[in-house]
Amino acid sequence: MKGLGVSQGIGIGKAFVIKKRELNVEITHINDVDAEIKRLNTAINLSKDQINNIYLKTLKEIGEKEAQIFKSHEMMLEDEAFINEIKEKIKSEKVSAEYAIKEIANIYINMFDNIKDDYLRERADDVKDIIGRVLHNLLGVQTTDFSKMKENSIIVAKDLTPSDTAQLDRNKVLAMITEMGGKTSHAAIMARIMGIPTVVGIEGILDFVHNNDNIICDGKTGKVIINPNKKQLKYYIQKKLNEEKINNELKKQTGLPSITKDNYKVELFSNISTPKDVATVLENDAEGIGLFRSEFIFMNRDCQPTEDEQFEQYKEVLEKMNNKPVIIRTMDIGADKEVPYIDIPKEINPFLGYRAIRVCLVNVDVFRTQLRAILRASVFGNVKIMFPMISTMKELKDAKIVLEEAKQELKKEGILFDDNIEVGIMIEIPSAAITSDQLAKEVDFFSIGTNDLIQYTMAVDRMNSKLSHLYSQYHPALLRLINNVITNAHNAGIWVGMCGEAAGDFKLIPVFLGMGLDEFSMNAPSILRARYIIRNLKKKDMENIAEETLNLETALDVENYLSNLFAEEEDSHFNRRSKGSN
Numbered sequence: 026m027k028g029l030g031v032s033q034g035i036g037i038g039k040a041f042v043i044k045k046r047e048l049n050v051e052i053t054h055i056n057d058v059d060a061e062i063k064r065l066n067t068a069i070n071l072s073k074d075q076i077n078n079i080y081l082k083t084l085k086e087i088g089e090k091e092a093q094i095f096k097s098h099e100m101m102l103e104d105e106a107f108i109n110e111i112k113e114k115i116k117s118e119k120v121s122a123e124y125a126i127k128e129i130a131n132i133y134i135n136m137f138d139n140i141k142d143d144y145l146r147e148r149a150d151d152v153k154d155i156i157g158r159v160l161h162n163l164l165g166v167q168t169t170d171f172s173k174m175k176e177n178s179i180i181v182a183k184d185l186t187p188s189d190t191a192q193l194d195r196n197k198v199l200a201m202i203t204e205m206g207g208k209t210s211h212a213a214i215m216a217r218i219m220g221i222p223t224v225v226g227i228e229g230i231l232d233f234v235h236n237n238d239n240i241i242c243d244g245k246t247g248k249v250i251i252n253p254n255k256k257q258l259k260y261y262i263q264k265k266l267n268e269e270k271i272n273n274e275l276k277k278q279t280g281l282p283s284i285t286k287d288n289y290k291v292e293l294f295s296n297i298s299t300p301k302d303v304a305t306v307l308e309n310d311a312e313g314i315g316l317f318r319s320e321f322i323f324m325n326r327d328c329q330p331t332e333d334e335q336f337e338q339y340k341e342v343l344e345k346m347n348n349k350p351v352i353i354r355t356m357d358i359g360a361d362k363e364v365p366y367i368d369i370p371k372e373i374n375p376f377l378g379y380r381a382i383r384v385c386l387v388n389v390d391v392f393r394t395q396l397r398a399i400l401r402a403s404v405f406g407n408v409k410i411m412f413p414m415i416s417t418m419k420e421l422k423d424a425k426i427v428l429e430e431a432k433q434e435l436k437k438e439g440i441l442f443d444d445n446i447e448v449g450i451m452i453e454i455p456s457a458a459i460t461s462d463q464l465a466k467e468v469d470f471f472s473i474g475t476n477d478l479i480q481y482t483m484a485v486d487r488m489n490s491k492l493s494h495l496y497s498q499y500h501p502a503l504l505r506l507i508n509n510v511i512t513n514a515h516n517a518g519i520w521v522g523m524c525g526e527a528a529g530d531f532k533l534i535p536v537f538l539g540m541g542l543d544e545f546s547m548n549a550p551s552i553l554r555a556r557y558i559i560r561n562l563k564k565k566d567m568e569n570i571a572e573e574t575l576n577l578e579t580a581l582d583v584e585n586y587l588s589n590l591f592a593e594e595e596d597s598h599f600n601r602r603s604k605g606s607n
């Protein structure tokens with residue numbers, strides 16, 4: 026059977042089937058409204074206590090970000106408007122609390138279900154999780170009991186709620202398989218963080234599988250085999266051993282320089298959103314932070330963070346990084362990143378609209394405050410400033426004027442900072458890429474933001490799943506632009522990095538290496554594999570390969586060309602031998 030692999034790895038174990046009791050809530054009329062509301066309050070309070078316990082367990086065993094999911098569940102049960110709607114229904118229609126809560130929740134579930142965006146649609150699962158818990162408590166029925174689970178279990182369920190996932194004992198669960206769910210459901214996100222191989226979306230699997238059946242689950246390919254034969258079992262045991270070998274091999278890369286066989290050194294950096302992410306950056310031995318998306322400090326709050334609040338966060342990152350470079354990108358809000366306290370009117374084309382540096386150059390006070398906070402933090406480590414979404418020389422010069430003002434203010438106030446702080450820009454708009462020879466004269470470095478550069482080069486909204494076939498990092502148009510930017514940067518004597526997702530694409534790393542990219546900034550878990558790849562290549566050979574890709578005609582041609590060169594042995598790049606090297 027085949028589903029969608031959402032968390033890599035292979036699990037071989039015994040099925041632990043979760044068949045949740047469907048709660049059938051029929052319309053029931055009541056006489057005593059006060060007693061019914063009291064029942065509702067008791068169930069809500071009990072649910073909040075249970076959710077809080079799950080929150081604490083998640084915080085301790087998984088992490089703060091994942092634990093926040095349960096804080097938001099708790100908040101929903103504290104949302105007066107939502108609870109009052111339920112109470113109002115009980116009062117006006119004299120119906121049971123179960124019925125009222127189910128009906129009101131359905132309105133929200135349907136609303137989320139009809140949203141096109143995958144991430145938001147999957148929030149319907151959160152509402153179902155919360156309401157399911159309150160209903161169980163109202164009816165006095167136990168929710169799933171995971172305590173009976175034995176070691177080496179592979180969970181098979183219709184759906185797993187985030188609270189189910191959080192309660193799992195990582196030592197007992199080898200993999201998870203569900204009939205429902207998507208890549209960005211919270212359960213999938215948590216499975217990835219917990220490192221549990223997971224396949225979702227295998228409709229009807231519960232009709233075929235029984236407790237204690239032997240199961241193989243491949244979280245990469247999405248393949249699931251129930252009661253495998255000897256040949257299949259042998260194949261997957263070998264595959265799993267290979268995976269373990271690879272992981273052990275990768276760990277040996279820790280501490281080694283990111284240098285090619287012909288002594289060309291590059292830097293492997295990581296992207297972060299909050300100071301908390303620094304832990305995984307250090308765990309994976311990244312050599313610096315190539316993109317700190319500082320806008321996350323400004324989001325999910327109802328007033329602007331003060332200069333001191335920002336300073337503390339930047340300082341925390343710099344101290345933890347212990348003098349390794351940290352590139353702080355100034356606030357990149359607008360489009361999909363909203364902040365309620367800055368006036369960003371609704372636009373027809375928000376991705377082509379008022380966002381990032383454009384917002385900062387209008388809200389100069391907000392911008393200057395951020396720059397002051399970064400400058401003040403600069404004495405605690407090796408920090409660089411990067412401006413996002415630069416499309417013209419004028420914007421860059423204007424941004425630099427505000428930076429200069431911030432420096433002058435601090436000087437007057439006698440506050441110390443690094444006056445030679447490096448300043449760079451993101452190259453993520455074609456106009457900047459095309460004029461990068463000129464822009465390079467004004468900055469110390471570039472960082473290529475492929476996520477946006479693809480969308481603006483190909484004229485494809487990066488969030489539009491219908492057009493995702495056109496949104497490709499392999500397209501020769503993009504590769505030619507990148508090649509030009511790197512050449513222009515080097516001609517002007519500055520270094521150039523990349524912080525878009527393409528920087529962590531194992532097939533493209535050799536190409537960018539050949540083009541001469543100096544720094545690659547990616548998600549922390551990709552660092553050691555990227556280092557392994559780089560240490561096994563010769564820069565000289567990659568120059569020819571990069572040149573070849575520029576002459577191909579389609580994204581598919583490029584992808585196939587690279588796949589053939591770097592033998593896509595399903596489970597690793599470790600059998601890869603570049604045809605050009607050795």
Ligand code: PEP
Binds near residue numbers: 357475525
């Ligand atoms: C990019 O556009 O490539 C980038 C790194 O920025 P973001 O994804 O935050 O827009």
Ligand code: MG
Binds near residue numbers: 474476
């Ligand atoms: Mg961007």
